[in-house]
Amino acid sequence: MYISIIVRKMIKSLSPTEQMIYSKLYPKRVITTMDVFRILKDRHRSVDYLTNLREKGFVQKIRRGVYAILPPDAVGGSFLPDKFLVAGKLRDRYYISHHSALELHGVAESTFNTVYISSPTYQRSLTHQGVTYRIVTTKHFFGMEEIQYKGEQLLASDLEKTVLDCIKRIKYAGGLEELLKSLSNIPYVNYEKLWRYLKKFDEKVLYHKTGFLLETLKRTPVSFLNKIKGELGGTVYYLYGKKNCVYNRDWNLMIPENLDELVRFA
Numbered sequence: 001m002y003i004s005i006i007v008r009k010m011i012k013s014l015s016p017t018e019q020m021i022y023s024k025l026y027p028k029r030v031i032t033t034m035d036v037f038r039i040l041k042d043r044h045r046s047v048d049y050l051t052n053l054r055e056k057g058f059v060q061k062i063r064r065g066v067y068a069i070l071p072p073d074a075v076g077g078s079f080l081p082d083k084f085l086v087a088g089k090l091r092d093r094y095y096i097s098h099h100s101a102l103e104l105h106g107v108a109e110s111t112f113n114t115v116y117i118s119s120p121t122y123q124r125s126l127t128h129q130g131v132t133y134r135i136v137t138t139k140h141f142f143g144m145e146e147i148q149y150k151g152e153q154l155l156a157s158d159l160e161k162t163v164l165d166c167i168k169r170i171k172y173a174g175g176l177e178e179l180l181k182s183l184s185n186i187p188y189v190n191y192e193k194l195w196r197y198l199k200k201f202d203e204k205v206l207y208h209k210t211g212f213l214l215e216t217l218k219r220t221p222v223s224f225l226n227k228i229k230g231e232l233g234g235t236v237y238y239l240y241g242k243k244n245c246v247y248n249r250d251w252n253l254m255i256p257e258n259l260d261e262l263v264r265f266a
Helices: 007-009 018-030 033-040 044-053 081-086 098-104 159-168 176-184 192-203 202-215 222-229 259-264
Strands: 030-033 059-063 066-069 114-119 126-128 131-137 143-151 153-158 246-248 255-257
Touching: 018 030, 018 066, 018 081, 033 044, 044 059, 044 066, 044 098, 044 114, 059 126, 066 222, 081 098, 081 114, 081 153, 081 222, 098 114, 098 153, 098 159, 153 159, 159 176, 159 192, 159 202, 159 255, 176 259, 192 202, 192 222, 202 222, 202 255, 255 259
Parallel strands: 114 131
Antiparallel strands: 030 066, 059 066, 126 131, 143 153, 246 255
């Protein structure tokens, strides 16, 4: 796909090959060295041309091998690439997770300048243009789906996996208040799928926390809550933080003493 003739005139300072690369890859917005290699079929030339485009201000380096393509009217100025398109290029095996997945599913209460990316292998997080890309190492690499986003296919946790990922690591959901508000925005939950995922996690603490939060929001069938209660253990767990907590006997859980106030505004 080529950009318009008008735009091509704006990039007349580029060589014919540079124009061709820029025009073909511009719709992707965020690219990798491999994207250029697929056009030129030569790794060294691919790196050289990316370097040239970067020096001329047409691409912006995000990290090694990952670049944002600037719109013609942004060349030479400041430009903030789309955080989700960047996230989709940082790892080969990944899925966008936690609060970022809530955002992609359209149920997050707020938008953050942190993108959570889950992967089975460790990689250092990075910050670019004020956005932090937090790589979360996980052994629970399941429950993903492809999401069409601005012409690209992104891999993100499906809604039920997102719920459990966020409950497991509430900090990555933006904290308890943000999580409660986001969960209350979810129009529908597939409880059969949620149960399958709970069994795959196979973590007692997650049964305690999930059951309590679902009951708190007062929208979950009692039969499903009773099913979760059948998996509870004798250990007392903390929902989120260990300061100023009170004990909830039904879920054998220590909860923040101001939870009622948080729920009231959820």
